[in-house]
Amino acid sequence: MYIKNKSLAKPIDLQNDKLDNCIIIDLRSRGYFLISHISNALNLVSLSRIGFIAQENPDKRIVLYCHSGASAADFGSKLVEMGYKNIYYLDENFFNLPKMGISIQYNT
Numbered sequence: 001m002y003i004k005n006k007s008l009a010k011p012i013d014l015q016n017d018k019l020d021n022c023i024i025i026d027l028r029s030r031g032y033f034l035i036s037h038i039s040n041a042l043n044l045v046s047l048s049r050i051g052f053i054a055q056e057n058p059d060k061r062i063v064l065y066c067h068s069g070a071s072a073a074d075f076g077s078k079l080v081e082m083g084y085k086n087i088y089y090l091d092e093n094f095f096n097l098p099k100m101g102i103s104i105q106y107n108t
Contacts, residue, residue, distance in 0.1 A: 005069040009076025009087040012063055014100045023057055025050055027066040027075055028094070038065065039103040047078055054084040065090035065097075 012019070024041040026033050033043040044050055054062045062079075064072040064087070072089035079087045090097070098104050 005073035005089075005091050007073035007076040007089055007091075008080035009064070009073065009089045011091045012088050014090070014092065014097075014102065019063060019102070021059075022061045022063045022088075023053060024063045024065070025053075027064055027071050032067075034107055036104050036106045038097065039105045041065075047075065047082070050075070051079060051082055051084060054079065054086055058086060060086065061088050062086050063088045063090060065092070065094065067094050069093070 019038075024038050026037045026041040026043045027045055028037075028043070029045075030043055033041075037043065042053075044053075050062065050064075062084070064075050066072045069089065069091040073091065076087050076089040092100070
């Protein structure tokens with residue numbers, strides 16, 4: 001797996017890994033989230049809120065995503081530095097996700 005955006009968080013390999021038992025967090029703006037997002041994703045951009053969710057759900061993987069993977073990698077590194085172990089990120093362009101079998105919810 002080629003990693004474009006380096007992070008202390010673990011990248012999700014969508015060819016070999018499913019998003020089961022995960023809490024998916026969309027880091028994009030609320031406007032983009034309302035247009036489309038990964039099904040069942042939460043829209044959060046607060047490190048403290050994401051950290052709280054990670055702390056309250058230690059047995060679940062917290063998966064971060066954004067437009068390109070860059071912000072997700074950055075947020076992932078910050079959360080790992082804060083001590084959270086269950087932080088993952090999607091190192092992918094959002095528009096490529098449907099081609100990889102990820103379910104996207106579109107709002108019109």
